[in-house]
Amino acid sequence: MPHPLDFSGNAVIVTGGCRGIGRGIAERFLEAGADVVICCRHRPDALPAAAGREAVFVEADVRDPDHAERVVDVAVQRFGHLDVVVNNAGGSPATDAATASPRFFDSIVRLNLLAPLYFAQRANAVMQQQAGGGSILNIGSVSGTRPSPGTAAYGAAKAGLINLTQTLAMEWAPKVRVNCVTPGLVHTEDAAAHYGDEEAQGRVAATVPVGRFGVPREVAEACLFLASDLSAYTSGANLVVHGGGEPPVYLGALDR
Numbered sequence: 001m002p003h004p005l006d007f008s009g010n011a012v013i014v015t016g017g018c019r020g021i022g023r024g025i026a027e028r029f030l031e032a033g034a035d036v037v038i039c040c041r042h043r044p045d046a047l048p049a050a051a052g053r054e055a056v057f058v059e060a061d062v063r064d065p066d067h068a069e070r071v072v073d074v075a076v077q078r079f080g081h082l083d084v085v086v087n088n089a090g091g092s093p094a095t096d097a098a099t100a101s102p103r104f105f106d107s108i109v110r111l112n113l114l115a116p117l118y119f120a121q122r123a124n125a126v127m128q129q130q131a132g133g134g135s136i137l138n139i140g141s142v143s144g145t146r147p148s149p150g151t152a153a154y155g156a157a158k159a160g161l162i163n164l165t166q167t168l169a170m171e172w173a174p175k176v177r178v179n180c181v182t183p184g185l186v187h188t189e190d191a192a193a194h195y196g197d198e199e200a201q202g203r204v205a206a207t208v209p210v211g212r213f214g215v216p217r218e219v220a221e222a223c224l225f226l227a228s229d230l231s232a233y234t235s236g237a238n239l240v241v242h243g244g245g246e247p248p249v250y251l252g253a254l255d256r
Contacts, residue, residue: 008033016089024216087116092154112157133175169236184242187213209244
């Protein structure tokens with residue numbers, strides 16, 4: 001009997017798979033035997049690789065629906081099918097909601113909400129025609145589950161992504177399952193830009209109940225679980241991977 005997390009023969013797309021969490025997801029699927037296509041705006045110096053194989057790269061701006069269609073077409077033409085799509089590409093620089101431009105807000109919402117929808121639409125069109133259907137995973141953020149000061153449009157888009165996940169799971173069942181993975185604080189190569197120097201990062205990590213940042217592989221393991229037959233009855237779910245969450249601010253004001 002094959003291992004439930006063996007993805008040999010599966011074709012997987014990971015958007016934004018060149019770095020950070022996306023790269024970790026791509027490498028973990030490769031390690032599990034999958035054929036992986038990644039897309040980013042610029043080719044990385046080294047492609048994600050594992051188990052003696054590397055990902056296929058497609059240059060694309062995920063905010064462009066024509067580019068989304070091209071990435072899906074490349075995967076289907078190369079491998080003959082499409083089994084998993086991970087909508088990972090996203091992010092936002094910090095900015096003041098009172099002064100940010102309409103163009104800025106539009107770009108952030110297109111990247112973090114509309115782009116996953118474009119890829120999901122095109123993946124669903126393929127998966128509905130396959131006997132085994134398929135699985136779509138959206139990568140959210142805890143910014144979409146609580147206030148997101150400094151990244152208002154990003155937080156709102158990620159909140160919308162959770163609702164989109166639930167709606168598509170209902171519309172596209174039973175052939176296609178759609179789930180969301182919502183990471184908390186994850187240490188990547190961009191950690192210093194987000195959290196400051198090592199000392200500052202240590203203080204931030206100490207606020208997490210498990211006492212540390214997560215790592216990309218831990219988010220990837222959640223993706224493998226939701227894409228596998230172990231989750232055959234799971235659709236429309238939001239799996240939060242955040243080390244126990246963020247303690248309420250008011251607790252720091254209590255005299256203990």
